[in-house]
Amino acid sequence: MEIQLQIKMNEKLFLRDPEQSELGKKIILHSIQLIHLNGFEAFTFKKLAEAIGTTEAGIYRYFENKHRLLIYLTAWYWSWLEYQVSFQTNNINDPVVKLKRVINLLATTVEDDIRTSYVDESLLHQIIITEGTKAYLNKRVSEDNKDHLFKPYKDLCAVIGNMILECNPRYKYPKSLASTIIEVAHFQNFFMNHLPSLTDFGxxxxxxxxxxxxxxxxxxxxxSTSFDKE
Amino acid sequence: MEIQLQIKMNEKLFLRDPEQSELGKKIILHSIQLIHLNGFEAFTFKKLAEAIGTTEAGIYRYFENKHRLLIYLTAWYWSWLEYQVSFQTNNINDPVVKLKRVINLLATTVEDDIRTSYVDESLLHQIIITEGTKAYLNKRVSEDNKDHLFKPYKDLCAVIGNMILECNPRYKYPKSLASTIIEVAHFQNFFMNHLPSLTDFGxxxxxxxxxxxxxxxxxxxxxSTSFDKE
DNA sequence: TTTGTAAAGATAGTATTACTATCTTAAACG
DNA sequence: CGTTTAAGATAGTAATACTATCTTTACAAA
Known part of the structure; x- marks a missing residue:
């Protein structure tokens, strides 16, 4: 069977839905390649347009600016990952096993999902590690948050937070531990590869x-028993 | 007694040492204020020059570009914090108490150190939370690392890693736990203030x-006893 | 006193970036 | 067949990220 996977994205993320046209899909495909290759700082719509064989103006019809495009890519990734999580933990009852699957998904290399033809999840995973936090580490974060642009990230955190509570209903910091798992998985990966003395995995x-x-x-x-006592 | 605190910085961080001249000190003072106010993306040497009352060219004589200036500020901050750690843990023998002091230093608001006249540590701490990771989350990281620009960060991690080993010599991941403490302290702070649903502290x-x-x-x-068994 | 040197001020200029606007062509749709 | 809509083509602008050069100031050595 051949299955196509489409992820419904928040409409505020784009001006025109890139999944609905060939040009749009090319924008996603090539922006992932270019950001992966040169980094987000060196990435411009002009270079992207050249890579695609269209013009700058063409890109601007889809995305307001490159920051929005980055948020789109991260939101897409987190949505896709939440789907992976729900798929891989389906029919598993033991919350410890579920949580281990999640940790594995977050911390190990992602394979390209062939059901999404214009997204290379493996490259995207690398981008998320290096550039992902830039989506919210800025002055616009509250504004963007009001538009629910970070919802996929929050949703995934909530899912993980619930697994944590299933493991230990008395644990006091399920949400913080969830966001910590995600961020630490990425940071340790980045450090391991680029600043190895900050890890034990060099x-x-x-x-x-x-x-x-x-x-x-x-x-x-x-x-830990420390919070079962009281 | 009046004490002046000067931190010896790696010479590759600057073109001309900002601590050795009035203009240099103004650059540090105002760049901290401007980055804190508008964020690193909106920060330019032109605006900085205007704030100081000098010209763009004047700033470029001290720093190659704004990225180097950011690395300088982060390096300065980590050096200063390592000094704070050594000061606040001096004469304490219990490694658990020491580690708690470190966590406290990392996770709570920093007060301005009056011994450093042109650096507002409180603002700088805020900058490190929001912009600090951008110093290394980019394509130049290996190059910059070769120039030892991240040494202060690594040194602090090493200090914390040793405290961890003092607490439990058989713990397997002292360096990773050290870098995790630092990053999580900042991320949870950022999330608490800007994306509170990702934490339990909203x-x-x-x-x-x-x-x-x-x-x-x-x-x-x-x-945990899990690693004492084998 | 002169001369040299170095920091800093003043001014100009350039390539690139991050857009916006407009006009035309092509396809797709009823 | 005419209309809407996407996309291509082209132009233009303000800001950014620099580089270069020339002048002034200051202080220090000869």
Missing amino acids: KNKDEAEIVRFLEDLVFSSLQ | KNKDEAEIVRFLEDLVFSSLQ
Whole structure:
């Protein structure tokens, strides 16, 4: 069977829905490649237009600016990942097993999902690690948040937070632990590859070690008796 | 007694040492104010020059570009914080107490250090939370790392990593836990203030809760028996 | 006193970036 | 067949991120 996966995105993320046209899909495809290649700072709509074979004005009809495009890509990624999470944890009852699957999804290399023809999830995952936080680490964050642009990220956090509570209903910081898992998975990956002395994984550069670190961190906290006492 | 605190910075961070002249000190003072006010993206050397009452060319004699200036500010901050850590943990023997002091320093509002006349540490702390990661989350990171521009950050991590080992010599991930403490302290602070649903502190917006979360996270891991067994 | 040197001020100029506007062509739709 | 709509083509602008050059000021050595 051949299945196409389409993710419904918040309409405020774009001026014209890139998933509804060939040009739009090219914008997504090539922006992922270009940002991955040169980084978000060096990425411009002009270079993107050249890569696609269209003009700057053409891109601006889809996205207000490159910042919005970045938010779009991150939102897309988090939506896709939440779907992966729900798929991979479906029919599993043990919340510990579920949480381990999530940690694995977050901390290990993503494979390209062939059901999404114009998104290379593997590259996108790399982009999220290096550029993802720039989507909200800025002065516009509250404005963008009002437009619900970060909803996919929040939704995923909420899902993970609920798994955490399933593991230990008395744990006091489920949401913070959820966002911590996500961010730490990415930071440790970045550090491992670029500033290895900030990690304990520099020698082998093995993502499996990040998984073990995170599992230790998370399940120590959840199994800890310190909050069952009172 | 009146004490002046000067931090010796890596010479590759600047073209001309800003601590050695009036203009240089003004650059530091006003860049902190401007970045804090408008964010790093909106910050330009032209605006900075106008704020100071000098010209763009004048700033370029001190810093190659605004990215280098950001690295300078972050490096300065981490150096200053390492000094604070060594000061505040001096004469304390219990590594748990020391680590708690560190968590407190990282996760709570910093007060302006009057011994550094042209640096407002309180504003700088805010800048580090929002803009700090941009110093290394880019394509130049390896190059900049070769010039040892991130040494202060690494040094602080190493100090914290050693405290972790003092708490539990058999803990397997001291460096990763150290960098995790630093990054999580900042992220949770940012989320608490701007995307509160990603944390459990949205209601009170109280930094003390971040401290408790981090202490729980860290000491659960360090007290965990899971790695003492083998 | 002169001369050299170095910081800083003043001014100009350039390539690129981040857009906006307008006009034309092409396709798609009823 | 005429109308809407996307997309191509072209132009233009303000701001950004620099680089270059020339002058003034200051202080220090010869």
